[in-house]
Amino acid sequence: MERTLSIVKPDGVRKGLVGEVIRRFENAGLRVAALKRVALRKREAEAFYAVHAEKGFFQSLTDFMSSGPVVAMVLEGENAIKRTREIMGATNPKDAVPGTIRADFAEEVEQNIVHGSDSPDNAAVEIAFFFSQREIQ
Ligand code: DAT
Numbered sequence: 017m018e019r020t021l022s023i024v025k026p027d028g029v030r031k032g033l034v035g036e037v038i039r040r041f042e043n044a045g046l047r048v049a050a051l052k053r054v055a056l057r058k059r060e061a062e063a064f065y066a067v068h069a070e071k072g073f074f075q076s077l078t079d080f081m082s083s084g085p086v087v088a089m090v091l092e093g094e095n096a097i098k099r100t101r102e103i104m105g106a107t108n109p110k111d112a113v114p115g116t117i118r119a120d121f122a123e124e125v126e127q128n129i130v131h132g133s134d135s136p137d138n139a140a141v142e143i144a145f146f147f148s149q150r151e152i153q
């Protein structure tokens with residue numbers, strides 16, 4: 017049993033894809049262990065993506081992530097981290113396999129609909145960023 021954090025990003029929420037994204041995760045056997053809609057402040061988006069602080073796209077990425085509400089969720093299941101990222105597809109939708117969320121709905125690399133943690137350590141940090149202990153019991 018593993019847990020990961022996924023986010024429907026502001027473009028996914030604007031496009032009405034919250035249900036579609038959750039459907040795809042649930043269809044794959046992942047369970048939603050916690051869920052919330054939240055508007056990130058610019059500073060919060062910067063903290064969430066701190067590992068990318070030195071990248072050229074950091075300002076633009078964090079402007080985008082704070083441009084509207086997101087829906088954050090904890091997904092749980094066997095190999096949840098890897099499976100969530102498989103269902104999401106590659107970071108750049110041009111490289112994403114057809115049938116993945118990013119291939120089907122994203123138009124460009126920065127606004128790519130969905131986030132998923134990339135390791136157990138990062139999943140723990142990212143889950144704690146959005147959810148208190150009692151929200152994920
Ligand atoms: P992922 O979201 O697949 O884990 P990442 O952690 O490398 O990808 O990057 C985080 C986000 O930053 C990504 O979802 C979209 C944005 N991003 C990544 N590479 C980018 C680039 N070359 N230009 C613009 N935005 C980029």
Ligand code: MG
Pocket residue numbers: 132134
């Ligand atoms: Mg990442």
